[in-house]
Amino acid sequence: MTNSDINRLKDKAFQVFGIFCTFIGLVVLAIFLIDIVAEGITRINWDFLTSLPSRRASRAGILTAWAGTLWILVLTTLIAFPLGVGAGIYLEEYGRKNRLANFLEINIANLAGVPSIIYGLLGLEIFGRQMRLGGSLLAGALTLSLLILPIIIVTTREAVKAVPRSIRDGSYALGASKWQTIWHQVLPASFGGILTGIILALSRAVGEAAPLIVIGALAYVPFTPSSPLDEFTVLPIQIFNWTSRPQEEFLTNAAAAIIVLLVITFLLNGIAVYLRNKQQKKIRW
Amino acid sequence: MSKKENKLEAKNLDAYYGDFHALKNINIAMEEKAVTAFIGPSGCGKSTFLRTFNRMNDYIDGFRIEGQILLDGRDIYNKDIRVDELRKEVGMVFQKPNPFPKSIFENVVYGLKIQGIKKKSVLEEAAEKSLRHAALWDEVKDKLNKSALALSGGQQQRLCIARALAISPSVLLMDEPASALDPISTAKIEELIYTLKNEYTIVIVTHNMQQAGRVSDYTAFFYMGELVEHNKTRTMFTSPKDERTQNYITGRFG
Amino acid sequence: MSKKENKLEAKNLDAYYGDFHALKNINIAMEEKAVTAFIGPSGCGKSTFLRTFNRMNDYIDGFRIEGQILLDGRDIYNKDIRVDELRKEVGMVFQKPNPFPKSIFENVVYGLKIQGIKKKSVLEEAAEKSLRHAALWDEVKDKLNKSALALSGGQQQRLCIARALAISPSVLLMDEPASALDPISTAKIEELIYTLKNEYTIVIVTHNMQQAGRVSDYTAFFYMGELVEHNKTRTMFTSPKDERTQNYITGRFG
Amino acid sequence: ACGGGNGEEANSGLSGTIQIDGSSTVYPITEAVAEEYRTEAPDVRVTVGVSGSGGGFKKFTRGEIDIVDASRTIKPSEEETAKEHNISYIELPVAYDGLTVVVHPENNWVTEMTTEDLKKIWEPAAQGKIKKWNQIRPEWPDQEIHLYGPGVESGTYDYFTEAVVGESGSSRGDYTASEDDNVLVQGVSTDPNALGFFGFAYYEENQDKLKVVPVDDMDDSNGKGAIAPSLETVKDGSYAPLSRPLFIYVNSKAASTPAVVDFVNFYLESAPELSQEVGYIPLPAEMYKEQQEKFSSFAKAKEAATQK
Amino acid sequence: MRTSEKIIEGLLWLSAVITILVTVGIIWVLLSESISFFRVVPLSDFLTEKEWTPLFADKKFGIMPLVTGTLLTTGVAIAVALPIGLTIAVYLNEYAHARMKQIVKPMLEVLATIPTVVYGFFALTVVTPFLQKIIPSLAGFNALSAGIVMGIMIIPMISSLSEDAISSVPRSLREAAYGMGSTRLQTAFGVMVPAASSGIVVSVILAISRAVGETMIVAIAAGQQPRLTLNPLVPIETITTYIVQVSMGDVPRGSLEYKTIFAAGITLFVFTFALNNLSFWIKKKYQEKYD
Ligand SMILES: Nc1ncnc2c1ncn2[C@@H]1O[C@H](COP(=O)(O)OP(=O)(O)OP(=O)(O)O)[C@@H](O)[C@H]1O
């Protein structure tokens, strides 16, 4: 064999390996989804969605878990949305290119890389202990809000940056103040992008268990929360709890709860992708 | 028409982008209800100068001026001048049509709305008046609630002019308002400028010598940040005093 | 010099990018050890055509050809032609110098190394030879291990030529090899081309009519995907047959 | 934080919150009781946490919870803390447990163990030293031994160390320690080299995945040889020394709210049935009676005290 | 009106500055608790002791077992994700059709959106039993299957970021390589990958940082036994799992137990902080090389 034959062979071999690697990820994903669906789908029914937890797997449901998840979603949005969008707007529209802006940027990049469990420790000490919120919904939502803040800030900045200068100029030239320009022009024009970012961030928050465990979210809460100061559980924690039980039936429950969690996650991601595509089509500055 | 006053004036104006000296000791006075054209090669500072008249450069990091800009004799860079009031007085139209991604109606009344005017009838009246003024009314009167982005480029530019007129300015700044448009739309805009000068003081930046000749009463020629020559348009184009002007208007460079 | 053979030939060549018909029924034969220049307005297909000779378009999604390209009489799009062998035969130099972000030495011997040649002495010898050939040896001999990116643009381009020469091709394709360079570097490259044609068959794309006149023996004029005219450079520039050629070389368009 | 109910109304009208925490061993009973209680008084919110008896007592003695599950009696130090926080309470035994030693079902070498063997494995001196099965008995294989046991917050841990090592809270630290016995079951049931221990209920529930190890206390007076835990052996006391009672402790302040009183009464009523259902050994019937009476007089006293 | 502008700007400024407060809060919380921890436990013991039994009677405070546990799962994860992720990046760039790339890349990114508890479930109920068929001595909790699953999770991190890095290498370099007769493989690994190396390194560092901080997968599947070992077949404990384990019980504030999770937390934070800043620095330093 000549050298060039060998090279060609290696080239082909790598191609095969490349296809293999590309598909192994997808195949694992498929196996995984199929496995979970096969295990859990039969368990999903109205009772499962509307029952309180129980010591008997066949009677246990995820009412409290998804109610908690919903609460967390709403509260987290209420907290993180204004903060994240506000910070994003400040950095993009007001922040001068100075030391502070530079520092803020590095700082946000760093926050994005802090492990979620560290946010749990922060939440435990500040919200749980010092603010005496304990393991309440509010403490959980505050913790998760901080966790997803960097994601929202970064996507807000990108969306705001994408609004062309000419729109701002047009508004200023008509006598609009900076904030009027932002409020009437920049925000409406970048809203799709901002929304995409928030939904992506929420889909991250929905799946988090570790920080909530650290602040003390309970596994057995046999009632749906009725105020932000109530104790709670969420789907990931319920799944974690069931997964750590040895009995088959509870694993089936875990699989079923996973299906519900995945549906929520994929739905959120799907909406985000849809909004992003729509936004990209709409804008023809 | 009564005797004309100096509407706009620049006195010993220097402008800087950080260290870059973009305008050098400019002195000029512009008459009321006349059209003044700024010409000059790319990068000579026409836009920079134009934008000092409504302080559009305020938000650019590192930009600063020395000297004075007077509007009706008042220094617009004075502390107690409010930028939003100034901009109601000095409207601006940009090179690329930049309608807001809203309805045609919302575009026209935007300036009024941010002033806090909410009454529907007032807004509607103002919108019709401005659109008529901008020679656009007949073309859009049936689709005021359609998106402004659906208009053609030339219509968009006239919409931007209507938008500027809606807040009743006395000065209109135009930065190459027709350079992104086709010849037919350009002609419409030029025609419009011609009618508008009865009521407004207009300053227009243009690259197109013919355009300057057609629409302006006065022309100012800039070169590398300096005001080289300022004169009646006719005089300037037939007998320029400065060699650089001569070279420029005969197409030797730029 | 012995009687010259046809080194490269295109027969009824059509090329497509998806639906776009980029080259239309091209027929041309190019002599061995001569310089042929491709000229024509931007987008006429010069680069596309040049790149069919070493099948550089192979990896572009949707690109396909009809017809034949012959190198020494063999169809290079034939099934049993191996692209890597072909490209060793047909070297290429690009518009913007594109040295690898490696040392100068590594750049020059890259082609040999990928052929599996590892012996240090062989590589060093080849590197020196090619660099001398490309008139770069004296300038770089003391810094062979320095990064190629530290060289000037003109040196980088000569390095790219040296790199192409190192694998001993018989044909050199050059796509506007001097258009990104200053006049002095351009002169050096032109000089180099002039010496190289004793050993190599060279095809060069250029936008610069003077350059075509200076370096090439033959010139081919393309227009909108068609080969309009192909002739001795002197003949073409003094008495073009086609009106479009005439218009192009006198600067009427393009 | 305990909500005040409007006690004058009937059972079904009760409302409020009851916070329970503590032993993982007792958890299955309390969980079952809480669940059944839902049909009794749907508006009473009962939360049950698992943080081990020790963890539970910590919260209980600070007054953070109403009831603590405990798989051991309160320690003097914990009594101390309770006093500091002005907390009085009542102790109510609810069931018996046989602390169960288990291995992986494929483990074919261990058929029984003596308390000596267990001590050798678990005493502090074993840390980092006893790593292989054949270090315990030479005839056992030369394979790693992987240990699983409750964490230090658990009563089971205290009880086991007391009974086996001889000193409560003294053991090696290099084993998989979890307050959640489910994790231990899962560990042992999936690890062929595993040895672990936890409450009987967790063994009962997972018999098919675990192999129980009979324990020989080398005292023939209470049954000869190695004895495996079961209903009978625990009840008759022959499963020694690893049999023990399980408790709940009720805060006196909580005992003055109708919801808690009602819940505890319900607990004692249903404990015989439910403790057996989840895998424990009920107390003799008369003992439950006794506890109920004890509690009602305790509750009455408290109620009287608060009404003054 | 001007004052309301100022107020609004102030509020926006505040929300931006909150991000600094968050960082300060994290550092302050971690430091204040762990400082009082290190008053009891000398830092030297913390770093050099080989056992971690802070909850037991015979207390040992060597963080090493938790660190090795963390590095072990991370190592397995990277060993899985790096070759696969990088191969995918190269394959999509150099071999695959543009359309295929457009379809495959977002599909792979789905892997990164799945909640980590779900991966934990997968590791425990699918991967471990499967591996036990191949390696009978494998414990039910082990670093291997947690690491493998974690590796799968971070594949898209490496593949997407590396793919971006490779495709931002100028076309001209690829053409130069092809022009010399390189095969696609030679072009990829001889020219493109080296030229994109800084971006690839950044992607790997970020992936490592992610794996180091990952919690639920290891908490579910890797075990809870601090053990100084490099054997991936036995139960171990990572820093994150330890924090979860203690949090699952009661953590009375002020107790030594409470402080240990902050000491473990600050160790984790130092690791990820260093990694993140390293990647940041590499990105800044080697960006714009081709502009
Ligand atoms: N934001 C800015 N920062 C720094 N320099 C700038 C900025 N805007 C413009 N300049 C510089 O100031 C000079 C004048 O720019 P200006 O836009 O006024 O020129 P112009 O005459 O309008 O040119 P054109 O005809 O191309 O629009 C140019 O050299 C330009 O590079």
Ligand SMILES: Nc1ncnc2c1ncn2[C@@H]1O[C@H](COP(=O)(O)OP(=O)(O)OP(=O)(O)O)[C@@H](O)[C@H]1O
């Ligand atoms: N990858 C591609 N996909 C689709 N169309 C292409 C592609 N590359 C080139 N074309 C089109 O093919 C035509 C010929 O392009 P080519 O690059 O050969 O022109 P050229 O004569 O070299 O022009 P220039 O002088 O600007 O380099 C152009 O219309 C171009 O837009």
Ligand SMILES: [Mg+2]
């Ligand atoms: Mg301009």
Ligand SMILES: [Mg+2]
């Ligand atoms: Mg070209």
Ligand SMILES: O=P([O-])([O-])[O-]
């Ligand atoms: O029952 P315990 O959880 O305290 O062992």
